[in-house]
Amino acid sequence: MAMNIETQSINFIKPFIPTPSNLRHYKIGFLDELAPSMNIRVVLFFSQIDNPTFVTELQQSLAKTLTPFYPLAGRYIDEICTIDCNDEGVEFITAKVNIKLQDVLDNEANLKFVDQLIPTTMISGDATNPLLAIQVTMFKDGGMTLGVSVVHKIVDMSSLCTFITEWASMNREKNDQVEFAKPVFVSSTLFPGRCYKPVPVQPISDNDMSRKYIRKKYLFSESALLNMKANHHNWSKVQLVSAIIWKGLIDVDQANNNQRVSILLQAVNIRGRTKSLIPKNSCGNIWGFLATEAGNVETVEGLADRLTDNVKKTLNNISKVDHNTEEGKLMILDTFSLPNIEKPTNVVTLTSWCKFPFYEVDFGFGKASWVAPGCVPIVNTVCLIDEARGNGIEAHVLLEAKDVPCFEKALQDFFSCLDLSFSSV
Structure with a gap:
């Protein structure tokens, strides 16, 4: 078509x-x-x-x-x-x-x-x-x-x-x-300006984007997520899906004969979470990074535990921040620093749009039947967004076309062990 x-x-x-x-x-x-x-x-x-x-x-x-x-x-x-x-x-x-x-x-x-x-x-x-x-x-x-x-x-x-x-x-x-x-x-x-340079990213050229890369959408239903969370009540749906996607990308990296340290970067909205209240209607960039290292963990469950523990630790630290002090500003700034790792690093950047009320938006001609993120032409990027109908999660993942079979095998292996399934486009 x-x-x-x-x-x-x-x-x-x-x-x-x-x-x-x-x-x-x-x-x-x-x-x-x-x-x-x-x-x-x-x-x-x-x-x-x-x-x-x-x-x-x-x-x-x-x-x-x-x-x-x-x-x-x-x-x-x-x-x-x-x-x-x-x-x-x-x-x-x-x-x-x-x-x-x-x-x-x-x-x-x-x-x-x-x-x-x-x-x-x-x-x-x-x-x-x-x-x-x-x-x-x-x-x-x-x-x-x-x-x-x-x-x-x-x-x-x-x-x-x-x-x-x-x-x-x-x-x-x-x-x-x-x-x-x-x-x-x-x-x-x-957070007064300090003439900092933007966080460096690794953009994909237009030529490579059209020849080598493909964006895939994976739907994780609410029933599957609840089943997986049954014995792990401290996991959120977002952290669970993040761990599943992260494990697949780690497997892809290893299949390409890389033995790199893997780090997952997540953006954290800090509105309403600091000691000194930042209004929820504050506009601009009011966020920090959360960096989690995979270490020697080799399972989805282990990665989900790591993410959950790091989220709790980071949010606890942010809750003590007084943005009116220099110490508070430096604590937020510190979240943009990656762990000091000497080995080559495989960085996965994940953004969650879950719980943003896109499906409640009503211009007067009904609510949206689907909401989709635009593609971000940066290596190893993932965007999570609420399912259009239901309480599942859509994951949009940018992959090299040659790596799709390996990535989907990792997902399939995990779900097969639980006698569950996921859908992909």
């Missing part, structure tokens, strides 16, 4: 109320500075849209939502680590496609379509580039997708989810009196 997308329009949506001059320059914090040079990308799939004016309404409600989220409509000046909140606007693309939405949802190879439904605008040092881009794609059967791409240096996923939720509320209520969980852009106040 070929999908041909035709761009209909490109506009720039500005805040409904101009940003006052005293808010013109927003200096980013050191957690923003450390954010990888990449975009956070997500697409929401909506079934039948009967309203012929919904695009205009989305643009109008977006403008009103950008008033309190004003930094997203600005431009980033790399030389001075500052957002110029000049209201130049958010890129808003409308497009149409030659197939039905249901054709995508029913197609087992639907992952190959996902990235075409998200704006391709990427971060660069160019101060003319938008920080946020949105693409509305209309399908033949009246279905629609809403693709969002935002510069990670400006916000994290918690901030983006807050923005999408508030935009949906504004559009649904069509009322200027909508009660906002008013965003607070305070990352630079909590």
